[in-house]
Amino acid sequence: MDNTRKDDMMDRNSIKDTGILEQYLLGELSDKQMTEVENILKQDQELREYFLAMEDDFEKLAIENAIPPPIHIKKSLLTAVASTKTLDDSDKVISIKTKDRRSIYMTIAASFALLFALSSGWLYNQWQTARNTIKTVQNQTVDFQNRINTLENQLNETNKWYTAINTPNTIQLILKGNKISPNSTAITYVNHTEKTVILNAKGLVKLDQNKTYQMWADVDGEMIDMGIVASNQDMIAMKYIDNAASINITIEPAGGNDHPTVERLISNVFL
Incomplete structure (x- = not known):
């Protein structure tokens, strides 16, 4: 048996068990490894279907865990992502070039990263605004309480004098x-x-x-x-x-x- 081929080539089970498909999906393999995985996916219908299902799950997971940004930010970002050229399932697995695949997934990853960054920035600004508002309200509450205390003291003082000067004697x-x-x-x-x-x-x-x-x-x-x-x-x-x-x-x-x-x-x- 060709030991070199045994070490370099990957079969269906090793691809599933070692997480190589995830690395392939994210573009983290070397060019040689990317080519090997693509060749196997072309030849193995069952493995190709498994990959496509995993790819769909990945996209759903990314969307489900995204933090909703303000409406105007979300619309602008989704418009930019939508303008990226999409490919059908067969192109994703068989005919697409390695560099193109990396570019698309890097674009998607960057889009989600930007969405997260914008959302985080918006949330931070909202938190700061809420914090400042709470602080202002607290200061106003203290000032209001001080005024109430002053008025109560004045009222007590007035009642004391009123009682003193209005006794029958x-x-x-x-x-x-x-x-x-x-x-x-x-x-x-x-x-x-x-x-x-x-x-x-x-x-x-x-x-x-x-x-x-x-x-x-x-x-x-x-x-x-x-x-x-x-x-x-x-x-x-x-x-x-x-x-x-x-x-x-x-x-x-x-x-x-x-x-x-x-x-x-x-x-x-x-x-």
Whole structure:
């Protein structure tokens, strides 16, 4: 027997068992091996039918596992693939040249690779867009929650003051500005039962940063400090002083004073 022919030539079983047909289909064999396989396929009807079935399965598998791209990309790519010259089954096995076969399968493989690349790129862009959208929504949600918290705090603060000034034992007193500050007006709410004093300072004229308003209680002719009037608040809880005959407001240096500047008295009201 010719040992050389036995080593070089391939029979039907070796072709099926060793995966040579798959290599042939993908153009991975040498020119000599490609020629040998083609010759065997020409002579062996059963093996040729087996090859054609495998070739169809390969194409179906490639199509079934393709990732659907956007419609406009898919249409353009399929048009390009469709323009490639197709061959009938007999041409694929018998008459087609090795280089032509490689070219066609390389074209198909490249087409699917391009389809996958375009699909992957599109999916990545979609993922990035979705990620950015989620991040924006999360930031907006945090900002919205902060606003809700702020509004809730303001509402709680308002309810607290509303409750305090509307109790039956609360007395409302209006302090009008004198000639030193004629446009100033303040309202104080005094509750002798609860021993609380609340000042609505919204109507006081704004002062320079080096000055502040300060409230005093007159007890038997002595002015006792009730606290500095905060410039950044409308409603302020002041100190309650027992046995006060009147409440007074003066203009003092920033930080307050330990005794009132009488000549800078702008308003007072008797209890």
